[in-house]
Amino acid sequence: MKNLSDLVYGIVGFGLMGGSLAKAIRENVLSSSCAHGSIFASDINSASLTLAKEQGIADEIFPVSGVDEMLSQCDFVFICLYPHATLEFLIQHKNSFKSGAVVTDISGVKTEICSHLDEFVSGNFDFIPGHPMAGSEKEGYVNSSGSIFKNHNYILMPLAASKPENVNLFKQLVSMMGFTRIVETDAAVHDHKIAFTSQLCHVIAGALVSSAEDSQITAFGGGSFEDLTRIAMINAPLWTELFLANKKELLLQIENFEKSLDEIKNFIITEDSDSLKRCLENVREKRISMGKI
Structure with a gap:
């Protein structure tokens, strides 16, 4: 299995949830001196990216125009966009992901995305839909926190083509981030x-x-x-x-x-x-x- 502390994590959409995921990974997965992994971030808000870089949360930041360059280097990608934007992003950038990468989304609805799988899923990357059951009434990267996931649930919806080793890697990652119950189901349920x-x-x-x-x-x-x-x-x-x-x-x-x-x-x-x-x-x-x- 891949070593989580050595992976390059890409986060598309660096608001409250994207920022919180990055902070949780930084604090719980990449905090060791032996860790060689990195966090890459892309967002339309350049101020949020700059702040994340200054705080040491993001190692590299990419404007929206440079997201394809970012995706080509990432081993594990979180797409933290609204549902419709998530689907559009996956279709538009399906050929930009690094070969063998694990790609997931955090959308609060799944049926619509999963009904279009044939438009973006290929053998190049492993798409595993997911939903972290945590959040805040506040918005934006400035309100993000790596601790909001502690003792919460994470819903995973592996596809028929999802590789078992990648599903297990995903579970290991979210457990390290603080989630205490991981549920596997499908989009309809x-x-x-x-x-x-x-x-x-x-x-x-x-x-x-x-x-x-x-x-x-x-x-x-x-x-x-x-x-x-x-x-x-x-x-x-x-x-x-x-x-x-x-x-x-x-x-x-x-x-x-x-x-x-x-x-x-x-x-x-x-x-x-x-x-x-x-x-x-x-x-x-x-x-x-x-x-x-």
Whole structure:
């Protein structure tokens, strides 16, 4: 197996997630004096690249016009772009990746990308879709942190052609970066599950904030509102794309949530305390059984 500390890592898109991945790799994989690996970065924002170079996070930086030169030297590439831009990038630069490289994306929806595999996948590189289940309500490289991945989940979607040794290398890498649970699945299951655990949560948080009577309501908060709505401070362009790209699955989850909300609403309307109590007790037990509170 390849030595992770000797690889050249390429990161396309050096915002919050790209920067955090770079910092996690720098801190956990390339920190040893015996490490000979490097981190290359490319982004449209030259200021972020310059800062990353000054901080010693990126060894080499490349403008968008020089990304093909970067890709030709990288052993492991993370594409950290919006879903549609990720697909466009893969198609446009499919012939630029280094032979034998492992290439992955971090897109929050996968079905659309995987439905176009025949347009960019070749025997030249090993494309393994992935999704780090971590992030922040903040944006940009300046808010990136190598610690945001600790004790989080990483979803991998190996293709039929993915080489087992590369999948194992990927798992080893993300474990070193701080992820504690790695799940293997396919694009369809990923998008179905993510519609509930991520996208629906953002929809609910947004709707809750939108329904607030006034902006001073937080003076009456005790933590619950703050906990529920942190993710409402949302990257609107990104999440608009994610919601619409996973429209079918997200609408299904919204409808299921509406049914549960209506049930509780009706218990309150009818003052059915016994049913309401049983419902809340069942919810508590179900949440406990899910783990990771």
